[in-house]
Amino acid sequence: MIVACVAVLAAAACSDPQGGVAGPTGADEASPWVRPPLIDGVTRDGGVLVVRGAAGPNARVVLRAPGAAAVAASADGAGRFELRLPPLHGDVRFTPEVQVGEDAAVSPETLVVIQGGAGPVVLIAAGQPTVRLDGAGGLDAVDSDGATLMASGQAEGAAPVVAINGVGVTATAIGRGRWRAVTGQSDAATITVNGKSVDYPGAGGATGFVIERAGQGWRITWPVAPNGRQSAWLPDRVG
Numbered sequence: 001m002i003v004a005c006v007a008v009l010a011a012a013a014c015s016d017p018q019g020g021v022a023g024p025t026g027a028d029e030a031s032p033w034v035r036p037p038l039i040d041g042v043t044r045d046g047g048v049l050v051v052r053g054a055a056g057p058n059a060r061v062v063l064r065a066p067g068a069a070a071v072a073a074s075a076d077g078a079g080r081f082e083l084r085l086p087p088l089h090g091d092v093r094f095t096p097e098v099q100v101g102e103d104a105a106v107s108p109e110t111l112v113v114i115q116g117g118a119g120p121v122v123l124i125a126a127g128q129p130t131v132r133l134d135g136a137g138g139l140d141a142v143d144s145d146g147a148t149l150m151a152s153g154q155a156e157g158a159a160p161v162v163a164i165n166g167v168g169v170t171a172t173a174i175g176r177g178r179w180r181a182v183t184g185q186s187d188a189a190t191i192t193v194n195g196k197s198v199d200y201p202g203a204g205g206a207t208g209f210v211i212e213r214a215g216q217g218w219r220i221t222w223p224v225a226p227n228g229r230q231s232a233w234l235p236d237r238v239g
Contacts, residue, residue, distance in 0.1 A: 035105065148185075
C-alpha cells in the first residue's frame with residue numbers, strides 16, 4: 001500500500017504547463033489555488049520548539065492539536081513562516097493548515113512531537129516515508145504498512161549503500177533532500193546504511209493511534225483509510 005499511495009499522490013500533484021498545479025474548471029477557475037504549509041525544519045530555542053517552513057506569501061499558518069490552543073503566525077512576503085510552540089508535555093500531534101477566510105487548506109502531513117520534544121519530531125503521512133526533523137542520521141525512519149518496508153533518511157551527496165538482512169536494496173533519491181529504499185517484507189530485520197546497522201523491531205500490532213518504545217527507538221502506529229494502518233519506527237540518535 002505504501003508504494004501504491006506514493007504513486008497516487010505523485011500523480012495527483014502533476015503540474016500544468018505554467019508550473020502550477022492544475023485547478024478546477026468553470027466558475028471556480030478564477031479562484032487562486034492555496035497550498036497547505038510545508039514544514040521543513042524544527043530547532044530548539046531554550047525550552048521552546050521553533051517550527052519553520054513555507055507557504056504562500058503572507059499566508060496565515062496554523063498548527064492545531066487535540067485539546068490544546070492553536071498556534072498561528074503569518075508567513076512573510078516570500079512565504080517563509082516561523083511558529084514558536086508553547087512548552088509541551090507528553091506526545092502531541094499537530095495538524096498544519098493555512099487559513100483562507102473561514103476555510104482551511106489542510107496539510108496531508110501530521111507533525112508529531114514525542115515527549116514534548118525530548119524524543120523525535122517527525123512529519124507522518126499515509127503512504128509516504130516519515131520525515132524526521134530532529135537532526136540527521138544515516139537511517140531516519142522505517143515505515144511499514146504490514147506488507148512493505150520503506151527505510152529512509154537524509155541524502156548527503158550520493159545515495160547510501162543499504163542492506164536489509166545482508167541483502168542489498170537500492171536507495172533512490174526523493175524530494176526534500178532525502179532517500180528511500182523499499183522492500184517487500186515487514187518483519188523484524190537488521191538494516192544497514194553505509195556500514196552502520198540497527199535492529200528494526202517490526203511493525204508491531206497496535207491499533208488506533210499509538211506512540212510507544214520499540215527496541216532501540218520509538219514506534220508510531222496510526223490508521224490509514226479505508227481499513228489499513230501504517231507504522232513508523234524511529235531509531236534513537238546515538239552520539
